[in-house]
Amino acid sequence: MSDNAAYDWDVFDSDDYVARNYARLSPADRQILEQMGEFFRRTEPRPGMRGVDVGAGANLYPALGMLPFCEQITFLEHSSSNLDWLKRQTAGYSPIWDAYWDVLAVHAQYRRLADPRAALAERAAVRQADLLAGADTGAPYDIGTMFFVAESFSTSVAEFRLALRRFCELLRPGAPFAVAFMENSRGYAVGGRNYPAVAVDAAEVSAALGHLTTELDVARIESGDAPLRDGYTGMLLALGRVK
Numbered sequence: 001m002s003d004n005a006a007y008d009w010d011v012f013d014s015d016d017y018v019a020r021n022y023a024r025l026s027p028a029d030r031q032i033l034e035q036m037g038e039f040f041r042r043t044e045p046r047p048g049m050r051g052v053d054v055g056a057g058a059n060l061y062p063a064l065g066m067l068p069f070c071e072q073i074t075f076l077e078h079s080s081s082n083l084d085w086l087k088r089q090t091a092g093y094s095p096i097w098d099a100y101w102d103v104l105a106v107h108a109q110y111r112r113l114a115d116p117r118a119a120l121a122e123r124a125a126v127r128q129a130d131l132l133a134g135a136d137t138g139a140p141y142d143i144g145t146m147f148f149v150a151e152s153f154s155t156s157v158a159e160f161r162l163a164l165r166r167f168c169e170l171l172r173p174g175a176p177f178a179v180a181f182m183e184n185s186r187g188y189a190v191g192g193r194n195y196p197a198v199a200v201d202a203a204e205v206s207a208a209l210g211h212l213t214t215e216l217d218v219a220r221i222e223s224g225d226a227p228l229r230d231g232y233t234g235m236l237l238a239l240g241r242v243k
């Protein structure tokens with residue numbers, strides 16, 4: 001059994017996870033939104049363009065970053081509780097996500113979308129898949145995100161690297177991506193259960209993504225206030241294009 005498979009992802013408490021991490025927009029998530037929006041806004045929308053958010057869990061803001069450019073966004077998830085949460089939230093998302101959209105909407109490319117809530121409901125496809133297996137993913141996609149998954153779903157460095165390889169395999173050559181990481185995480189608790197992590201830094205992320213990508217930029221995101229999630233030193237955001 002792989003290390004990732006040793007955890008019972010189906011009982012992941014989506015509502016507790018949102019309450020802990022996203023009920024209030026943190027300075028760190030704001031910086032990530034600003035940098036992702038600045039990067040993605042240069043994307044040329046093409047007819048039929050499809051995006052993917054991998055290990056989407058209980059977070060909508062990576063998908064909001066891709067929304068104006070995509071006719072369809074697939075939320076790939078492994079956990080049945082998170083799949084249920086995604087089906088409910090994509091059908092009509094909670095007002096907490098409005099603050100996240102507002103950060104993106106400083107750019108005309110996002111503002112042009114008058115009703116992002118209705119657009120997401122129309123364009124979202126929620127799909128069950130195990131990233132490590134790499135099957136039934138609906139690939140290839142034209143743009144992608146994966147936030148707090150590769151380093152936060154296993155204690156294995158080999159699985160961290162495999163997750164990044166699988167993520168890049170989901171995308172067409174040249175596709176832009178944003179991948180976020182907890183820096184030096186020691187794991188996290190959700191709904192009274194402990195979940196795993198691999199402690200990674202910018203050098204480890206660059207080494208794992210460097211040979212798979214072009215135009216890679218790995219930025220350190222300072223928390224700016226008391227960390228929302230215990231046991232980590234900051235966040236990292238990798239932007240670039242798949243080779």
Ligand SMILES: C[S@@+](CC[C@H](N)C(=O)[O-])C[C@H]1O[C@@H](n2cnc3c(N)ncnc32)[C@H](O)[C@@H]1O
Pocket residue numbers: 004009012054055056057058059076077078079082129130131132146147148149152153
């Ligand atoms: C720390 S959460 C991150 C959730 C969300 N992307 C975010 O930004 O907050 C890790 C996510 O990885 C998902 N996950 C765990 N194992 C997975 C696997 N083998 N394939 C795909 N997703 C997986 C979990 O269900 C959970 O949603």
